[in-house]
Amino acid sequence: MNTVYFDNAATTPVNSEVIDVMTDCLKTIYGNPSSSHSYGRDAKAILEESRRKIANILGAKPSEIFFTSCGTESNNSILRNALQNDDIKRIISTPIEHPSIYSTLNSISNEIKIEYVKLDKYGVVNLEDLENLLSSDSSKALVSIMHANNEVGGLNDIKSIGDLCDKYQALFHSDMVQTMGHLPINLKEIKIDFLAASAHKFHGPKGVGFMFVRQPHKLNAFITGGSQERGMRSGTENMASIVGMAHALEIACSKIEEDIVHLNKLRHAMAEKLKMVFPNIGFMTNLDNSLCTILSVIFPKEFSNDMLLFQLDMKGVACSGGSACSSGANKVSHVLSHLNAPSDRKVVRFSFSKYNNLDEINFCVDKIKELASETSS
């Protein structure tokens, strides 16, 4: 083994069966689903079948699923719509959302009141504080809280958040980009109005995602044009990617409970092995309440140099320093700084997929040991 890929929260390898169905679609289904001739009707039928598949998996109606280009677009469409909805007077969110939420909220903060809920040290929402915020002001709120954080994995209780939103007649949006296809999600059981998802996080292609918009809500189109997606998202549909996304979600959810057990074994093994070798190692992830794919590690002081990720890469370990989006710049992410990650130590996110195994965990820990001995010699 020469390399391991432990950056699955940034993106996942595309499942080979997904590549096959996409290739087949590209070769055979080239009609425009908006055309009325038989080529168009064939494409439309396949498009709607993909929508039905996704809706069935999630316990939604097909008419509540809208295809987009990615998670970022889905989040933007939902948040920016709040500005055009006269009923919504404020947005309640967390300070550690993905930039597609966090930067969007910053950019609209002059136009609508934004409030942030308190979190525990692992980035999980304090439900009591959320209730205080909801009850302290009777004006209508949109609550936007991610299901699991992409950097540290903190997992929110979206069922309870949905119940609170319902109690105070607030709308609830959740960025489920990291959890879709990794945790079971039944929208019949969660009082949620909107969600965002992205195929490349569950072994589907990049550049395609979807939104769930619970009926009877409607969004004003964020992208206007030919009124595709029932007027909520214009642009000719990315057929092969949509077909691939639906197939990827089916595969991801087919053995989800087994995969969760496997992923938790990998994470626990990695944490235990690291603790044995480096007693003063720390974790930004609470293994008891976090997404099974993420382990965020606070490295001991001897690793505190700006080259750590590069050195790991040179040893064959692909991982990341925060989110992929913020790791290009060598600065602490807004998530780590909000959660008070120690400023004199490096935090590295290892993120796994069901295709990883224990041998790869051992390889990774061995490489970290090697690095430590090289640094100390």
Ligand code: PLP
């Ligand atoms: N939300 C979260 C939590 C993410 O982790 C990401 C991607 O890293 C996104 C949104 C953006 O998704 P996309 O890459 O499809 O735009």
